[in-house]
Amino acid sequence: MKNDDLVICRCEEVTQADIKEVINQGVTTMNEVKRLTRAGMGLCQGKTCGRLVAGILSGETNQPLQELKPSTSRAPTRVLPLGTLSKTTQDDD
Amino acid sequence: MGKSEIYVVGGGAAGMAAAIEAARAGARVTVIDENEQPGGQLFKQIHKFFGSGVHRAGTRGVQIGRDLLKEAEEAGVKTRLNTVAYGIYPGKRLGLICGDHTEELASPVIILATGASENALAFPGWTLPGVMGAGATQTLININRVLPGRRALMVGAGNVGLIVTYQLLQAGADVAAIVEGLPYISGYGVHASKVRRAGVPILTSHTVLRAEGDETVERAVIAQMDEKWQPVADTEEVLEVDTICLAVGLSPLAELAWMAGCRFSYLPALGGWVPVHDENMESNLQGIYVAGDLAGIEEASTAMEEGRLAGLSAAEALGYLSAEVAEARKIEVRERLAALRIGSFGDGRAIAKRELLRARCKK
Amino acid sequence: MRIEDHPILGKTERRKRITLKVDGEAVPALEGEAIAAALIASGRRVFRYTAKRRGPRGVFCALGRCTDCMMIVNGQPNVRTCVTPARDGMVIQTQVGRRGGEATHDLETESS
Numbered sequence: 001m002k003n004d005d006l007v008i009c010r011c012e013e014v015t016q017a018d019i020k021e022v023i024n025q026g027v028t029t030m031n032e033v034k035r036l037t038r039a040g041m042g043l044c045q046g047k048t049c050g051r052l053v054a055g056i057l058s059g060e061t062n063q064p065l066q067e068l069k070p071s072t073s074r075a076p077t078r079v080l081p082l083g084t085l086s087k088t089t090q091d092d093d
Numbered sequence: 094m095g096k097s098e099i100y101v102v103g104g105g106a107a108g109m110a111a112a113i114e115a116a117r118a119g120a121r122v123t124v125i126d127e128n129e130q131p132g133g134q135l136f137k138q139i140h141k142f143f144g145s146g147v148h149r150a151g152t153r154g155v156q157i158g159r160d161l162l163k164e165a166e167e168a169g170v171k172t173r174l175n176t177v178a179y180g181i182y183p184g185k186r187l188g189l190i191c192g193d194h195t196e197e198l199a200s201p202v203i204i205l206a207t208g209a210s211e212n213a214l215a216f217p218g219w220t221l222p223g224v225m226g227a228g229a230t231q232t233l234i235n236i237n238r239v240l241p242g243r244r245a246l247m248v249g250a251g252n253v254g255l256i257v258t259y260q261l262l263q264a265g266a267d268v269a270a271i272v273e274g275l276p277y278i279s280g281y282g283v284h285a286s287k288v289r290r291a292g293v294p295i296l297t298s299h300t301v302l303r304a305e306g307d308e309t310v311e312r313a314v315i316a317q318m319d320e321k322w323q324p325v326a327d328t329e330e331v332l333e334v335d336t337i338c339l340a341v342g343l344s345p346l347a348e349l350a351w352m353a354g355c356r357f358s359y360l361p362a363l364g365g366w367v368p369v370h371d372e373n374m375e376s377n378l379q380g381i382y383v384a385g386d387l388a389g390i391e392e393a394s395t396a397m398e399e400g401r402l403a404g405l406s407a408a409e410a411l412g413y414l415s416a417e418v419a420e421a422r423k424i425e426v427r428e429r430l431a432a433l434r435i436g437s438f439g440d441g442r443a444i445a446k447r448e449l450l451r452a453r454c455k456k
Numbered sequence: 457m458r459i460e461d462h463p464i465l466g467k468t469e470r471r472k473r474i475t476l477k478v479d480g481e482a483v484p485a486l487e488g489e490a491i492a493a494a495l496i497a498s499g500r501r502v503f504r505y506t507a508k509r510r511g512p513r514g515v516f517c518a519l520g521r522c523t524d525c526m527m528i529v530n531g532q533p534n535v536r537t538c539v540t541p542a543r544d545g546m547v548i549q550t551q552v553g554r555r556g557g558e559a560t561h562d563l564e565t566e567s568s
Contacts, residue, residue: 066359075180222514229518
């Protein structure tokens, strides 16, 4: 069922069309899709759209899912205000 | 009272079981959980568990949750609640968000028991309020004690879909139907029968085409699908529902494991990308263990046993249990795990788990 | 609709009744319950509108991960109402975009 106006990344409102467009431009990895469309960069950090994006990428480029590693996880894995991050205590090693 | 030497990230079934086991052996353990109270998904499970007596058959998840909390307290497990682990750095350092500041600490052992997240299904209208995960529905009715709506469509006839349908009915809501894309019901027959007896049709080879409504869900359009997963002409049906629950599977919540550098295998039978581990639940990184749904989507009973295995192994690694004592106890746990991975439902998981072990031992 | 009496969970525990102010209206709640629960119990399901398409959003994951349930609480935007406890007198507004209030708020005048 084609419906390219379909929102895939709920947080950043990235549609299926947006994702297919960058794939048409030659993108083949999850990281590239994320960087170029912002899918996965929103407040939930890809928790909701990750698998959906992988499914689209797999279908469009014929790469099996086991070859599509999720986009790189970097700290912080949760959204937090910069002020909170700047107030850090460290344990003494 | 020294610093903790085992940090368990995630206070659900696996995390608590791991903490209890390690603490009983004498280790200093802290459980970190983002919620106000630990227990993970257990407190949403109001139905009685299956299995044998040793697997708490006949006991409701909520009771198991309460028991675990009590045992943890008695064993001297420390908890840090409302605390989120936002990162793992080299040297087994954890980054924690604690209210208005963050903390970084190093730990000799980290047990990741972060559980799973619900999969999504995208269709036109899926962002309308009223479309939610089946687990979300469970949280609303069993924890928050509110009905998400009056009449729901359930998408997915696995155990979660069947159980949450029944819980919706118990709570006083109506369920118009369950649609399942596969040509068969993947949940346990006993749950399916309960739901059917209550008058809810289970439509296999069916899918939801779209959700409609002005600002919230007011209708769902479903249709039958052919073998090529295309809607069959003239089978569209409009259901007057205000809620659409998505029960389309779970995936391990593995960001921390990825960040730490754990090796992963792709195993659909366990939910997709799963961190590899050995028979002690240790990942390919020394001192980092994984347990529960993070190590493969299964059930609460396997989560608790894996947690125990991780807790025992961690305590042994720190010197709190001799190799002989630890091995004897681990063998018991492994036997119980094997007993949980049998039959038409368990076989697939057993095979996938063996694959994980093989992947761990490579190189 | 609140589930007061449940065949397995029993009767809801007694909690103090409080009042929230939601977009100017008084909404009853129970002290300490998730803000989202009080809103849903009062029949509200639209919690915010998205930045690009002004799409209505409400509770989706109910565990604080998806961020669709965010609202402005006591002036603070991006508060996940499904995991934030309700307190008496909280002022809650439908969030529009990344931090705007007032559902009719114009996008142009939002930035400052």
